[in-house]
Amino acid sequence: MSRYFTDEHEWIDVEGEIATVGITDYAQEQLGDIVFVELPAEGTTFDKGDDAAVVESVKAASDVYAPISGEVVESNSALEDEPALVNSDAEEDGWFFKLRITDASELEGLMTEAAYKKFVAAL
């Protein structure tokens, strides 16, 4: 399994043709207390860069973009009852949705963990 990062502060775990997507720990810290996550329905298809989910704090609503193209195969229903999971465990239990990857070549442009850390440090 390999993990990629985007400059929109999303992480992507790829296992075979399935990608699990979430927002980074850095992102959750910037957003503050998460109060609601709007997740895509199963079967929705996205092109890379489409609005895929919305993550809300008390005072802000942020769009989460699809980091790569694909079809949603599962959303993290645990977030419906406990959006705080995004704060406590953004990069594991706080995942957002899983995609069936349409075009694996899109992964090539994404960052490694080390590159993302460097990117964040420069912000």
Add this chain to the structure above:
Amino acid sequence: MRYLPLTDTDRAEMLSVIGASSIDDLFVDVPAQARLTGKIAGLPTHASELAVERHMAALARQNLSAGEAPFFLGAGAYKHHVPASVDHLIQRGEFLTAYTPYQPEIAQGTLQVLFEFQTQVARLLGCDVANASMYDGSTACWEAIVMARRITKRGKAILSSGLHPHYVSVASTMAKFTGDALAHEAPTLDAATDIDALIAAIDRDTSCVVVQYPDILGRIADLTPLADAAHAVGALLVAVVTEPVALGAIKAPGHMGADIVVGEGQSIGVGLQFGGPYLGLFACKQKYVRQMPGRLCGETVDAAGKRGFVLTLSTREQHIRREKATSNICTNSGLCALAFSIHMTLLGEKGLRTLATLNHGLAVQAADRLAKVPGVTLLNDSFFNEFTLILSKDARDVVRTLADRGVLAGVSLGRLFPKAPQIGNGLVVAVTETVTPEDIEALANALEEELA
């Protein structure tokens, strides 16, 4: 200038603190050609309180108010007695001159009222949740159509012929620009509502069916079959209530399966006011709450653990979502919501039911009496406090002539539906607790003479 506290001495001192030589220095950014040098021509100068009051009183005297005549107008705005304490309490400066409760530590009064109001409205309409109010019933109705589009991702709404024509107009105006498709026809003069036709019209492109209850002709029908038909194809039922007092006597739309219930709250606590400000009611099922427009107040605790209230779920709203907001609405109808809530608290369930029974009883008496007038037929089998009479001639003319005789007879269908002359003999008559037996006799006699 009784409202301006600064003296010339104050102004001079303040200018010197600022470092300006005259007030004109503070307007330097206005382009020279746009600066006005003196007062605007053609407008009068300031006036004393007495003079203004006299001027306004003279204008007020040119009107025939509802309390001065036998009065039977309804059709979306109803005259009810409002207890004196309602108007007294809404004029407390802490309510009247407060702003939107953005600083909850010093706005718990307004916030608790909104929480109570939301609960009262939800229970009255038979829904899980209600918002803190909208501008009026007509705009709430359009917002419900838009909300149904968001939920179902379909763009076709079916509007009942019994929906208030001005509500239809508002929706049509907006739909021209948003691209929503609206199906609507003028009503026919039948005792039955158009529910069967609506059921037949629902298809898989339908976002919602919008039905008024009681409808514009005063008719009432069980909404359950309509709700079932809508839900069977994934559409929503939007119910519109323009006379909430009715819900002290007849089943709540939410309990008959309506997904969104909107209404005009004017008839409880607010008064006629020539059309505004009024009070849009908006309630829905719990599962749709995040798609709701408008402000919401919710319960929470403060840093010391005490219960308190705040505006919440505001990420739906324009100041955060900007162009992605559920609505551009930026306000509610706060003071009208307060009036509604106080009046409803004074009534309580017992008072509301008594009021509704009284309205219905007087309306039945009036309908039976007026139906005996030669040239008058009663349309309705069932009604609450409003019904339609079919006259032997155009009701517009009758209404105007009776007004000249000091009787405010009702609302003619010609005024409401100018493009449907086939129903022009219809007259919508509302009878509330403010109507006396003498008023009913006065109307009956005047009609008898006019139709003879």
Add this chain to the structure above:
Amino acid sequence: MTMLKEGRPTTPEPVKDAHMAPATATGNRALMLEEALIFEIGSTDTTGVDFAQAPTVASRLGTLARTDAIGLPGLSEQETVRHYTRLSRQNYAIDLGLFPLGSCTMKHNPRLNEKVARMPGFADLHPLAPQSTVQGALGVINELAVWLIRLTGMHGVAMTPKAGAHGELCGLLCIRAALEARGDARQVVLVPESAHGTNPATAAFCGYKVEDIPATPEGRVDLEALKARLGPDVAAVMITNPNTCGLFERDMKVISDAVHAAGAFVYCDGANFNAIVGRVRPGDLGVDAMHINLHKTFSTPHGGGGPGSGPVVLSEALAPFGPLPYTARMADGSIHLIEEENVGEEMPQSFGRMSAFHGQMGMFTRALAYILSHGADGLRQVAEDAVLNANYILRSLDDVLDAPFAASGPCMHEALFSDKGLAEGFTTLDIAKGLIDEGFHPMTMYFPLVVHGAMLIEPTETESKAALDQFIMALRSLAERAKAGDEALKGAPYHAPRRRLDETLAARKPVLAWTEPGLAQAAE
């Protein structure tokens, strides 16, 4: 002599720490009374209203009689008066003190206006009453309309919009109707970054694509960037003037000319009209449509969040497209209401109706009474005093608080500060909550978004110099405490009915209606 030693002591002991504010059994603190919900203190069997006996009739409700328990508690009249009076005392209000919410224009609400609005000739009128019986009411609408047109130098006015945002909608619908009438399908509305959130929300609601216009470092619209963006796809530009940074858009006329040359329209957000009423007419600056918040500039009460009223003045190009119904004075002096029935001959291009009836009549009577009281001379003084008061605050505090646009010249009716220079960890929120303890309503905070930790202060013209001086003293003290890192400030407010409230909890587990405690527990 008699030596009566019984009786109450008349000299209090000096307060020692041990005597400070013990908890009370009731939770009340003298005049600050806690108040439960009506659902906790009322009962469905109680009513505060008496009615005449209903006549006995056979029901015509068919099968629809309501038989369920509705769950609406009632209170007697005395309990009702006490419930709402107690709640009212947990609110801050203009009647209590300075309410410097930037962009909201919280000025004194004269009570004459309330008296006038309640005259039965206005308050007890049905919106569909025959026109012959409501000539005075139509006269009020018409007279107010004339004032608004002349004060703004515009061609016409749409009176029906029910609030500022509703007025924006009206203006954009006029623009869209005008464009469609000439067969021009433009898709884009340009909005400055500093605009009120309603501007982009309204444009999107009308089906437009919204694009930002950048601001210059001095806080005004970037004219060159705007000109560069104009083109055949741009329908309108929405500009707030004076803008939300409290500055007059100097280039307004140049902007309007450029927008018109590109075939688009200028919408002006008139939320800040109070700064210029009587001194500048938007019509002279090339504006095509502007809403006027009667609840701001013309002092109708804010009522804890509405009702507002947002008439829209229109240029000659847009006036034919305005909404129904509207009033027209005829040659014989009578006033006609133009509705769907007669619109064809009168105004065939109207975009239609946008609310059920005539707009906010109760606000029209109040606004007209306010306008007549001031007259044209007094309204000019209103703008001058509003601007003077704001500049006085700006220059009295710019040594302790960062004023990002202080070098851009005088402000209009609002003074804008940022959180720059506060001690690490101290925010605008701390200063706002500190103001509550000092007895003031906080300023608008975190708006406009273009300034970090924005504090937007609008004192309005109805504050005396003494009130301003006290406010300045309080804010100066708070700024100094926040710069010095006084930790106590983070706990503020201490003296309000509630401490800081948990908004996260409210949003994560929304409780939007009351439920009986038993039911609430069972649901968990």
